[in-house]
Amino acid sequence: MGRYEDFQAYRTKMNCRILGDDTQRGHHPDGSARPGGTLVTRRFFGLDGKTYEDGALPAKTKEMLGLVASMVLRCDDCIAYHIDQCIQAGATDAELWETFDVALIVGGSIVIPHLRRGVEFLDEARLKG
Amino acid sequence: MGRYEDFQAYRTKMNCRILGDDTQRGHHPDGSARPGGTLVTRRFFGLDGKTYEDGALPAKTKEMLGLVASMVLRCDDCIAYHIDQCIQAGATDAELWETFDVALIVGGSIVIPHLRRGVEFLDEARLKG
Amino acid sequence: MGRYEDFQAYRTKMNCRILGDDTQRGHHPDGSARPGGTLVTRRFFGLDGKTYEDGALPAKTKEMLGLVASMVLRCDDCIAYHIDQCIQAGATDAELWETFDVALIVGGSIVIPHLRRGVEFLDEARLKG
Amino acid sequence: MGRYEDFQAYRTKMNCRILGDDTQRGHHPDGSARPGGTLVTRRFFGLDGKTYEDGALPAKTKEMLGLVASMVLRCDDCIAYHIDQCIQAGATDAELWETFDVALIVGGSIVIPHLRRGVEFLDEARLKG
Amino acid sequence: MGRYEDFQAYRTKMNCRILGDDTQRGHHPDGSARPGGTLVTRRFFGLDGKTYEDGALPAKTKEMLGLVASMVLRCDDCIAYHIDQCIQAGATDAELWETFDVALIVGGSIVIPHLRRGVEFLDEARLKG
Amino acid sequence: MGRYEDFQAYRTKMNCRILGDDTQRGHHPDGSARPGGTLVTRRFFGLDGKTYEDGALPAKTKEMLGLVASMVLRCDDCIAYHIDQCIQAGATDAELWETFDVALIVGGSIVIPHLRRGVEFLDEARLKG
Numbered sequence: 012m013g014r015y016e017d018f019q020a021y022r023t024k025m026n027c028r029i030l031g032d033d034t035q036r037g038h039h040p041d042g043s044a045r046p047g048g049t050l051v052t053r054r055f056f057g058l059d060g061k062t063y064e065d066g067a068l069p070a071k072t073k074e075m076l077g078l079v080a081s082m083v084l085r086c087d088d089c090i091a092y093h094i095d096q097c098i099q100a101g102a103t104d105a106e107l108w109e110t111f112d113v114a115l116i117v118g119g120s121i122v123i124p125h126l127r128r129g130v131e132f133l134d135e136a137r138l139k140g
Numbered sequence: 141m142g143r144y145e146d147f148q149a150y151r152t153k154m155n156c157r158i159l160g161d162d163t164q165r166g167h168h169p170d171g172s173a174r175p176g177g178t179l180v181t182r183r184f185f186g187l188d189g190k191t192y193e194d195g196a197l198p199a200k201t202k203e204m205l206g207l208v209a210s211m212v213l214r215c216d217d218c219i220a221y222h223i224d225q226c227i228q229a230g231a232t233d234a235e236l237w238e239t240f241d242v243a244l245i246v247g248g249s250i251v252i253p254h255l256r257r258g259v260e261f262l263d264e265a266r267l268k269g
Numbered sequence: 270m271g272r273y274e275d276f277q278a279y280r281t282k283m284n285c286r287i288l289g290d291d292t293q294r295g296h297h298p299d300g301s302a303r304p305g306g307t308l309v310t311r312r313f314f315g316l317d318g319k320t321y322e323d324g325a326l327p328a329k330t331k332e333m334l335g336l337v338a339s340m341v342l343r344c345d346d347c348i349a350y351h352i353d354q355c356i357q358a359g360a361t362d363a364e365l366w367e368t369f370d371v372a373l374i375v376g377g378s379i380v381i382p383h384l385r386r387g388v389e390f391l392d393e394a395r396l397k398g
Numbered sequence: 399m400g401r402y403e404d405f406q407a408y409r410t411k412m413n414c415r416i417l418g419d420d421t422q423r424g425h426h427p428d429g430s431a432r433p434g435g436t437l438v439t440r441r442f443f444g445l446d447g448k449t450y451e452d453g454a455l456p457a458k459t460k461e462m463l464g465l466v467a468s469m470v471l472r473c474d475d476c477i478a479y480h481i482d483q484c485i486q487a488g489a490t491d492a493e494l495w496e497t498f499d500v501a502l503i504v505g506g507s508i509v510i511p512h513l514r515r516g517v518e519f520l521d522e523a524r525l526k527g
Numbered sequence: 528m529g530r531y532e533d534f535q536a537y538r539t540k541m542n543c544r545i546l547g548d549d550t551q552r553g554h555h556p557d558g559s560a561r562p563g564g565t566l567v568t569r570r571f572f573g574l575d576g577k578t579y580e581d582g583a584l585p586a587k588t589k590e591m592l593g594l595v596a597s598m599v600l601r602c603d604d605c606i607a608y609h610i611d612q613c614i615q616a617g618a619t620d621a622e623l624w625e626t627f628d629v630a631l632i633v634g635g636s637i638v639i640p641h642l643r644r645g646v647e648f649l650d651e652a653r654l655k656g
Numbered sequence: 657m658g659r660y661e662d663f664q665a666y667r668t669k670m671n672c673r674i675l676g677d678d679t680q681r682g683h684h685p686d687g688s689a690r691p692g693g694t695l696v697t698r699r700f701f702g703l704d705g706k707t708y709e710d711g712a713l714p715a716k717t718k719e720m721l722g723l724v725a726s727m728v729l730r731c732d733d734c735i736a737y738h739i740d741q742c743i744q745a746g747a748t749d750a751e752l753w754e755t756f757d758v759a760l761i762v763g764g765s766i767v768i769p770h771l772r773r774g775v776e777f778l779d780e781a782r783l784k785g
Binding site: 575625 | 721727729734754
Binding site: 214233234237238240241244245249250252253255256257259260263266267 | 279280283284286287295297298303304305306307309310313314317338339342344345346347
């Protein structure tokens with residue numbers, strides 16, 4: 012598996028662990044059901060999804076906003092997720108590179124290692140398209 | 141002076157101190173000229189301006205990217221600057237509030253005090269329009 | 270007004286601006302109603318309040334968790350807010366100072382200026398008690 | 399080895415490299431002893447341990463404070479360490495999930511990838527109990 | 528009072544509140560002595576001072592290290608403190624501007640508002656010299 | 657390959673992908689050339705290199721400034737890069753450990769896991785010298 016599949020598989024597995032029902036969350040060694048995300052956690056995940064829906068701004072722009080925020084906060088998984096969402100919303104490479112520019116200038120050279128991994132993920136994600 | 145004029149006046153004064161010529165930078169008590177920004181600093185300021193020019197993405201979108209990055213990194217002056225630039229590039233209130241949404245969800249409740257000051261600045265900036 | 274009243278008054282005014290109804294949000298110069306927080310923003314504020322209610326952990330502990338998170342992320346308004354909430358939930362000074370310890374050790378000397386302002390706020394808040 | 403053992407083994411090895419005596423720190427290729435942590439570094443490590451001892455707040459609460467601080471600052475190793483310490487201090491799953499809530503709401507969606515890895519670590523740590 | 532005196536006066540007052548003895552810390556409205564910093568807090572402040580003493584690196588270099596760290600973490604008070612310490616350790620303007628360069632490039636444009644306030648503080652501090 | 661070679665090889669490969677010419681950047685599945693870094697990105701990388709050249713401060717000091725900034729911002733790749741540059745500029749172990757001290761005190765215990773990995777990298781880099 013490449014990085015693209017690894018990322019998607021782990022994200023799905025752990026979201027299921029956090030948000031799933033009793034069966035999906037598994038059991039502790041003593042047989043008791045493992046607790047999962049609280050009502051607050053579940054609502055936050057729901058709200059997170061709702062944030063990027065089409066509105067006054069199209070979903071594509073919102074995903075680019077999510078991408079630049081993830082880059083300056085330097086979270087590789089969040090960057091990978093939003094690059095994938097940007098592609099699915101129709102963002103071109105030229106649009107993504109200009110989004111990278113804003114992240115680089117606002118966030119500085121500390122963003123560079125995350126840019127490298129983001130570009131590698133972008134190349135792999137384009138191969139799945 | 142309201143916060144809008146304070147912000148613009150201080151920004152202009154200090155950019156002049158950092159990027160200006162010998163006359164603009166003033167003198168030390170001993171009469172020697174105060175040094176200002178190095179070549180690296182000057183080039184960085186130039187590059188910063190260039191980042192938000194129209195390209196594959198319009199300036200308005202780039203300014204919203206700059207705004208969301210500033211909000212999650214929680215810099216009030218940067219937020220004020222990009223709100224002002226968004227307005228000048230034609231962003232509507234509805235577009236700005238959806239940009240605030242992404243910042244709030246990605247960055248969490250720690251963004252809220254900056255959102256309050258950003259909204260106050262937005263209201264004042266609209267009065268100047 | 271001292272810092273305690275300033276903080277509370279500004280917070281109330283701007284929350285009203287963001288979450289209030291049409292009358293509370295005021296109007297643009299052209300007479301049109303100012304938009305306020307979107308549905309996402311409003312739900313996030315609601316969820317934020319819900320997070321600190323009594324549960325498996327008492328509200329007091331949750332407010333101390335909110336305080337330490339605010340200190341290491343270095344947001345003065347959030348620190349003031351959670352100190353006030355900790356006091357209302359019955360936290361003692363000794364408990365607050367040990368919370369400050371964790372923030373200082375995890376977050377480092379960069380937390381110190383925020384600790385100074387937090388202690389000043391604490392002293393003022395105790396005077397209102 | 400699972401992630402739990404990897405984490406503990408690496409932490410022990412490197413703490414020994416930083417804080418150990420001449421024998422434990424090893425040698426440079428030229429046979430000279432490798433320097434380790436300075437007096438400042440050693441005292442900081444000592445102070446760090448002292449911070450979480452029982453006081454006005456019980457160790458369990460302090461470890462939850464350390465956990466929430468680590469989550470909003472997004473350090474996976476620190477999260478793993480404090481989850482382990484919380485468990486040893488008797489924290490229940492319900493208490494840990496409410497600690498996760500505060501981290502998620504204060505720190506935003508950027509915390510989610512760290513929550514996923516934290517939950518995975520928690521499940522593995524419970525299996526060792 | 529200018530910003531330089533304000534900064535020094537507030538820092539002295541609050542350090543006295545945190546680290547001082549019973550008399551210096553004042554009293555609660557009910558006449559009981561206000562608690563101050565715990566042993567952990569006091570030791571941390573002591574260790575912080577010790578970190579910048581001459582060693583393998585001269586104090587001047589260490590203060591520049593403290594300055595660049597404060598700039599990329601964007602703490603105005605910490606920046607002011609280390610600029611003052613750099614001046615007292617003999618740093619030239621040229622050395623300080625190259626330190627600013629590193630902060631600007633590593634930390635990005637989000638550092639700019641802090642650079643503006645740092646330069647203003649530097650100019651005022653030079654007037655006291 | 658050890659971590660030292662892995663780091664250097666990945667950095668070289670991705671910088672080539674971002675800054676290289678058409679041949680070096682490769683092609684999309686449809687045969688079209690992959691875009692690379694924009695003019696802003698390329699200039700930023702150039703400016704980044706220029707920042708650490710000898711000036712009023714020697715390159716060695718600037719690299720230590722870059723190192724402490726990278727440590728408090730907690731970027732492992734940036735830490736590895738600047739440790740390597742410090743070594744090539746002649747920094748001694750004693751100087752590096754005092755740089756670590758400043759990072760640890762300013763940034764707090766959240767820096768510790770990055771210190772562990774930095775020390776491991778330092779030991780490996782010294783073996784190449």
